[in-house]
Amino acid sequence: MNDEPEALPSAELVEDLFRREYAHLVSALVRVLGPSNVPLAEDVVHDALVSAMQAWRFGLPRDPKAWIIRAAHNRAIDIVRREQRHRSFLPELATTTALTDTIEAALAPEAEAAGQMAMMFAVCDPGLSRETHVTLVLRWLCGLSPKEIGQAFLVDTQTIDRRLHRGRGHLHALGRLPDVDDLPDLDVRRGSVLRSLYLLFNEGYHGSNPQDPVRPFLCDDALRLTELMLDARATAHPDVHALAALFCFGAARLPTRMDAQGVFVPLEDQDRRRWDRAGIERGLIHLGHAATGDRMSRWHLEAGIACEHAIAPSLQETDWDRIVGFYQLLAEQSPNPVVALNRALALAERDGVAEGRRELIALAHEPKLSRYPFYWAARADLERRGGRHERAREHYRHAISLARSTAERAAFERRIEGLKIS
Template identity: 40%
Template sequence: MASATHRSIEAVWRIESARIIAGVARLVRDVGLAEELAQDALLAALEHWPVAGVPANPGAWLMTAAKHRALDHLRQARMRALKHQQIGHDLEAQEASIVPDFVDSLDAARADQIGDDLLRLIFTACHPVLSTEARVALTLKLLGGLTTAEIARAFLVTEPTVAQRIVRAKRTLTAARVPFELPPGNALAVRLASVLEVIYLIFNEGYAATAGDDWLRPALCDEALRLGRILAGLASEEPEVHGLVALMELQSSRAQARVDAAGQPVLLADQDRARWDRLLIRRGLHALQRAEALGGALGPYALQAAIAACHARAHSVQETDWAQIAALYDALAQVAPSPVVELNRAVAVSMAFGPAAGLEILDTLAEQPALQQYQYLPAARGDLLARLGRHDEARRQFERAAALARNARERAFLLERARAQGGPGGQ
């Protein structure tokens, strides 16, 4: 029984922890402290629920327990610091809003407040004052409900490394006096870009793991999608939020077809499209329509989603509108220029206008510093050279790509492609 109760507590915590931390952070204005108080409520549940049973509304129980602890903390801080009388009035007002079973029925205003709290937490955890690694770790911890060990396994780093990133992130937020609030005015767009970047980084690490033995890490894709969907509900007037959700939904739809029975990668051209998830495709296309309906030029995520939509709508590689995809990459290169975008544009051009046209673009990228250790450049060159019948050159490119790959599945896949070109060690 205790084991079943503990599993229930873990499940509730994974679902509710972000809302609880966000609600407490609104009171104490400190994300690190809010997490500690929420953890205290979790410990209380671990003590009481195995004896008294899981309450009818476990999320409400945890929220109430955490907010009581927050009010106790504020009251003690007030007494220690001998704050003026107004703080006492504020605390009384906050305390009056909390009753033992206050979440039995939430009215619309309270529900909106919870939504605002979650949005504040997302923007705080993804604050640009933190390094990218710290933002990712803190977001997965606070909003994904993942343990330090789970984050460490996902990114193939040690548990102490992740723990240190999280501790430093919370200290940095406190030291920088980052307010627990939505950014004002023009700052919102800058911060939103940071939030979207973090969510997409988490998704990409799940979609094509940079290292380790597994090509896919579905749990990270699921967490990123969950965060994206939450954000889309909270920031429904932001087209790029819907663009990112559309992109993740559409890419996720291919997950089952991207690996074979042995877990080896399968190229897009070789995937069984009957295994693509039609529900995720419909969701992705709907999210893309929402982004487009909000008006204005499409941003980088919406443009990438539009590219993914071209693949999703096609029944085969041959039926894919590659000219449209190449045009979309042209637009993406204008709004978010980068060597990686140019590489992908080259592949699209090769499919639309022939491998020689694509190779001409790739040749201009050979000296790009950002691509010197990027295995997908020689892999793309190898593919185009193979299509041109230049198999010896293709083999060397695939071997170079394999040498750069850190993921074991990807490395084996690239070496197999090299062997398929013939020559030394080949057929």
């Protein structure tokens, strides 16, 4: 821990390092200290990170990750020795030698994946709500603070604290974190995990945080945790490959999601030359593996749609017939007003603006869409393309009134500015 420091790091680099190590260390320590000691594991990690901040004021050590792991190791041993008479620990920590060896093994790099998998499947218990699943994943597997999670989902910190409390209570009832291979309800839990990771990716791709609606690190975390499942035989399922493909195709477009002014860029205006071709290839590989199953899941259909967009040379050369077909199957399998909205936009590209406009008007009674800014922006786009500029202007203004962020608002305002005076 006395490594010679490197140059003073940027705050963003340190923040990213701390966030990732928080997620790794909490899951590792919960596995070794026992689920009833989640708060203790969090305290150990917090102390280690505070020590790092104090010691790194003038620069990073040569191996920051190893530094933090060693600090957490030493702090965990100290606290377990101090608390052994007052707390219930796993039998593996009964002797000094066992304590040192067990904590060392839990914090070793080769144990990181197993610890995070066990934690992820434990917190995504079907008995907990989907909102609680995502909250626990964001806190314990992505390292976000309760305040950051609340800001992301537009709820107060007290709501997040209550969800974390429920999660700790659920874990407390477990004797130890489960081995994923032995879970009797593995398929049900896998579904809960995939839904949580999907929401996590969406929050990174285009979330509800007013100041920071695009956060690529959340997309990276969602893909990382999804691909982690593919490294274990018990969870390497075609559905998981399909979701990983969807994430790859989406992440490949992140460089063009916003312009230099922080304004969202519509798909038709994005510079496809800047899309990450390696990411698209990675998605195609996952999609190929996803085809080995005998079931077409929601994730297969969404990945298929994303794939068509990713491989098309231009908006005009996109295979809209295939996309409409995927949306039709998706609407039958997972009826949802937003799916219907996107299907209507695909129909406008395939069958003409008038057809898409009719479909969108038919959705006007949907309560979920009435407060959704992109429904009104879609209505405005089709009115604009049909030459009805005053009607388009009205819809854009309505979208602006519902916008969740400056980036959304500015994008709609830019569309109004581009309209001809009619």
